[in-house]
Amino acid sequence: MMLHKNLKYKNGFTLVELLVVIAVIGILAGITIVSYGNWKQQSATTSLKNDLSNAATAMENYRTFNNGYPLPNTPAGLLSATLSTYTSTPGDTVTFTSGDGTTYCIDAINSASFPSMPYYIDTITNTPTAGTCSGRTNVPTPGIPTSLVANSSTDTTISLSWMPSSNATSYTVQCSTDSSFINNVQSATSNTTSATVSSLNNESTYFCEVRALDASVQSTWSAQATTNTEVSAPSGLTVAGASTTSVSYSFSSIPNAASYNIQKSSNSGFTSPTTHNQTGLTGSFLGMSPSSLYYFRVQSVDSSGVPGPYSSVITASTYTNWGVYSLITGVGDWNGDGHNDIVAYNPTSGVFDLHLGLGTGQFGPAIPLYTPGTTVVNLIGPGILSGQTSPVLFWTQSSTGTPGYYLQSDGNTGYTGSAVASGTNYASYISVFAAPAFYTGKTPLYIGHTGSLYEEQLISGGTSSLLLNYGSGWDTSFPGNNVFGVGDFNGAVSGVGDIAGISSAGAMTIYPGTGTGTTGTTFSGGTGWTSNYVTGGWDYNGDGHPDILRLNTSGVLQLYEGSGVSSGTVPYYLNSGVPYTVN
Numbered sequence: 376m377m378l379h380k381n382l383k384y385k386n387g388f389t390l391v392e393l394l395v396v397i398a399v400i401g402i403l404a405g406i407t408i409v410s411y412g413n414w415k416q417q418s419a420t421t422s423l424k425n426d427l428s429n430a431a432t433a434m435e436n437y438r439t440f441n442n443g444y445p446l447p448n449t450p451a452g453l454l455s456a457t458l459s460t461y462t463s464t465p466g467d468t469v470t471f472t473s474g475d476g477t478t479y480c481i482d483a484i485n486s487a488s489f490p491s492m493p494y495y496i497d498t499i500t501n502t503p504t505a506g507t508c509s510g511r512t513n514v515p516t517p518g519i520p521t522s523l524v525a526n527s528s529t530d531t532t533i534s535l536s537w538m539p540s541s542n543a544t545s546y547t548v549q550c551s552t553d554s555s556f557i558n559n560v561q562s563a564t565s566n567t568t569s570a571t572v573s574s575l576n577n578e579s580t581y582f583c584e585v586r587a588l589d590a591s592v593q594s595t596w597s598a599q600a601t602t603n604t605e606v607s608a609p610s611g612l613t614v615a616g617a618s619t620t621s622v623s624y625s626f627s628s629i630p631n632a633a634s635y636n637i638q639k640s641s642n643s644g645f646t647s648p649t650t651h652n653q654t655g656l657t658g659s660f661l662g663m664s665p666s667s668l669y670y671f672r673v674q675s676v677d678s679s680g681v682p683g684p685y686s687s688v689i690t691a692s693t694y695t696n697w698g699v700y701s702l703i704t705g706v707g708d709w710n711g712d713g714h715n716d717i718v719a720y721n722p723t724s725g726v727f728d729l730h731l732g733l734g735t736g737q738f739g740p741a742i743p744l745y746t747p748g749t750t751v752v753n754l755i756g757p758g759i760l761s762g763q764t765s766p767v768l769f770w771t772q773s774s775t776g777t778p779g780y781y782l783q784s785d786g787n788t789g790y791t792g793s794a795v796a797s798g799t800n801y802a803s804y805i806s807v808f809a810a811p812a813f814y815t816g817k818t819p820l821y822i823g824h825t826g827s828l829y830e831e832q833l834i835s836g837g838t839s840s841l842l843l844n845y846g847s848g849w850d851t852s853f854p855g856n857n858v859f860g861v862g863d864f865n866g867a868v869s870g871v872g873d874i875a876g877i878s879s880a881g882a883m884t885i886y887p888g889t890g891t892g893t894t895g896t897t898f899s900g901g902t903g904w905t906s907n908y909v910t911g912g913w914d915y916n917g918d919g920h921p922d923i924l925r926l927n928t929s930g931v932l933q934l935y936e937g938s939g940v941s942s943g944t945v946p947y948y949l950n951s952g953v954p955y956t957v958n
Contacts, residue, residue: 517543517587517594520568525602530577530683533602535585536569540594543587548572550583554599578606578631578677605683606632606675614671614691615657617958622691623659624671629683632675636682639663640670643688652676666695666730666740692740694958695730698930699723704809705913705924706756707766708732709784715913717924718744718768720751727754727768729788736916736934737958742788747780749773753807753856756913769797771807779807805850809912810860810872810888826850828858845894854879861885861911862921865947866939867895872912875923881905885947901945901952911937918949925954932957 518540527534535548549562550572559579563570575581580603584596611627624637639660640648651658663669670690675683697703700719706729709716714732719741721728727745730738745768753771760767765784772780778796785791810830828845849858853876864873864885871888878884883900904925911923920939926932933954938947945952 515542515589516592517541517589519594520546520585520587520597523583523585523597523600525583525600526569528602528604530605530607531575532571532573533575533581533583533604534569534571535583535600537585537597539568540587542589543594545588546570546585547588547593548583548585550575550581552576552579552581554582556582556584575604577604577683579604603681605681606677608684608686609635609673609675610686612637612671612673612686612689614689617691617694619665619694619696620663621659621661622663622669622671622693623657624673625657626673626686628656629675631677632683633678633680634676635673636676637671637673638685641667643670645670645672663693665693666728668692668740692958695738695741695932696930697926697932697957700728700926701908702751702754703908703924703926703932704754704756704768704910705915706768706784707758707913709766710788711765711786714917715915717913717915718754718756720754720770722750725750731788732915734915734917736922736936736955738915744768744788745782745790745794747772747794753804755807755809757809765791769807769809771804806856806858808859808910810874849876852884853877857909859910859912861900861923861937862913863888863939864900864911864921864937865898865941866920867941875900875909875911877904877907877909879905883909898941898946900947924957 520537520540520543522538523535524537525533525535533550537546540546544566546565546568547562548565548570549556549560551557551561552559559576561572561574563572570585572581572583580601583600583602584598586596587594607629609626609629609632611625613625614622615625616623622639626635626637629635634652634654635656636650636652637658638645638648638650640646649660651660660669668690669692670688672685672688674685677683697719699721701722702720703717704719706716706718708714709718709729710731712731714734716732717730717738719728719730720726725746725748726743727747728741729744730741732738747770750773751770752773755769756766757769758766760781763783765786767781767783768790769779769781780794781797782794783791805826826849827847828849830843830845857877859875861873861875863869863871864875865887867887868890871890873888874886874894876884876886880902881904882902883904884897885900886897887895889895900923906928908926909923912921914920914937915922915924915934916936918936920937922937923935924932925935934957935952935954936949938949941947
């Protein structure tokens with residue numbers, strides 16, 4: 376009996392040891408039964424098994440077991456095979472299949488029962504054939520792939536390519552953290568000369584090899600290529616705080632990272648970014664422009680200085696330098712995104728800046744809206760006027776006899792047409808403000824220079840008309856530009872706006888609207904409002920109740936959240952009347 380197979384074995388084994396390998400393969404052989412009609416197999420296969428067993432016993436007795444048996448053609452150098460038994464019946468034949476799927480050709484001659492009928496089990500067909508292995512058919516063995524190269528890697532993948540092999544129809548590539556391919560083995564198959572192996576450990580050295588396949592025949596493994604996977608991208612990148620000129624950040628640590636690169640850019644493509652390399656998990660970018668949007672991302676760097684992939688990109692805006700503005704007003708939903716917005720006037724640049732509301736009580740960066748050309752003393756946002764379809768911005772100018780103007784939204788972040796003149800002698804008014812639905816549902820309300828409070832209506836086309844006079848003395852009680860509309864602040868009469876005034880001592884008094892041409896019972900809006908520019912009338916935090924904005928003398932913009940009810944520790948305010956800083 377002979378076993379024909381080119382086996383690869385470890386250096387240092389003797390010829391006797393190699394013979395033992397052959398015997399062991401025979402002992403471990405899986406005995407499978409396939410039909411072979413009218414073959415008198417019972418005696419033949421029994422004899423074959425006896426021959427294999429006797430030969431194996433004899434050679435195994437000769438074999439020393441100091442180093443174990445060398446075993447062929449498997450990634451880990453181990454051959455897994457099991458010994459199967461069967462009860463033979465007429466027509467049975469014998470096959471031998473190794474643990475890696477290769478079927479070997481086995482010569483067998485039963486000289487006792489069939490001296491003239493040698494047979495073999497063909498490597499290709501797995502069927503017994505009369506004759507010997509020397510006459511078997513052969514499928515061309517694929518060539519061994521060459522020039523295996525690791526082209527790129529991420530924290531969990533390695534992409535490889537190689538030169539094509541002769542007679543190959545497909546390829547199998549595998550990578551392991553050891554060159555014996557025992558630990559952390561991952562593989563991939565491909566019909567081309569490239570493949571990507573996935574599900575790898577980050578920042579690890581991997582050994583990779585490839586072999587070619589053609590039907591049931593496969594080549595031996597190629598020479599190995601070695602490469603490293605990257606460190607993973609940090610997670611949890613978040614903005615921890617901001618100011619007018621800085622943004623602070625934090626992120627989560629990554630095992631095996633020696634340092635981190637965090638980048639800031641004014642554009643999503645990260646053109647000319649600013650990069651900080653650091654070992655800590657927190658930090659700040661300084662010297663940034665106020666009221667500006669920035670993009671941030673972070674990557675890990677391993678001990679060799681090789682960076683990994685970037686994290687997801689986050690955005691943050693520096694706070695607006697509200698101190699550059701002298702006037703601020705709510706304009707309703709100027710751009711149509713469902714959130715109320717504000718417009719602020721910068722007397723130095725002479726520009727109206729639009730700040731889009733985020734619906735959270737915060738606002739986006741400045742968007743230049745319009746340049747009025749002359750000094751502005753009163754700025755209001757009545758919302759949508761009678762006969763209009765989108766919000767308007769209204770302002771008055773300082774020169775005596777000049778008209779007021781209004782500008783209509785284009786439904787985005789600009790305006791339609793040009794400013795429309797509306798009336799004359801607005802310069803004689805101390806304050807001009809909007810108080811929606813205070814009585815007639817018309818807007819805005821004005822305080823005259825005599826201290827009388829007038830309600831006038833702005834009409835599409837730039838005209839206005841006097842509706843009601845709410846009496847005099849408003850300039851004495853609330854000197855300066857300190858009367859404004861607060862919307863339906865107390866919720867007493869649904870949808871009817873209220874008016875607030877701030878005294879010289881900084882005390883706020885709120886006059887509830889009744890919708891009948893009179894004011895309801897006044898109530899306190901709190902104290903401490905001295906030397907501040909205050910406005911209200913719109914819901915900025917999305918809870919359905921109008922809020923109050925205050926720009927203090929330090930240039931800090933604060934938001935007081937209205938509750939719409941008179942209960943609580945501080946009536947009509949959320950958060951016990953404590954404001955929070957607007958970015």
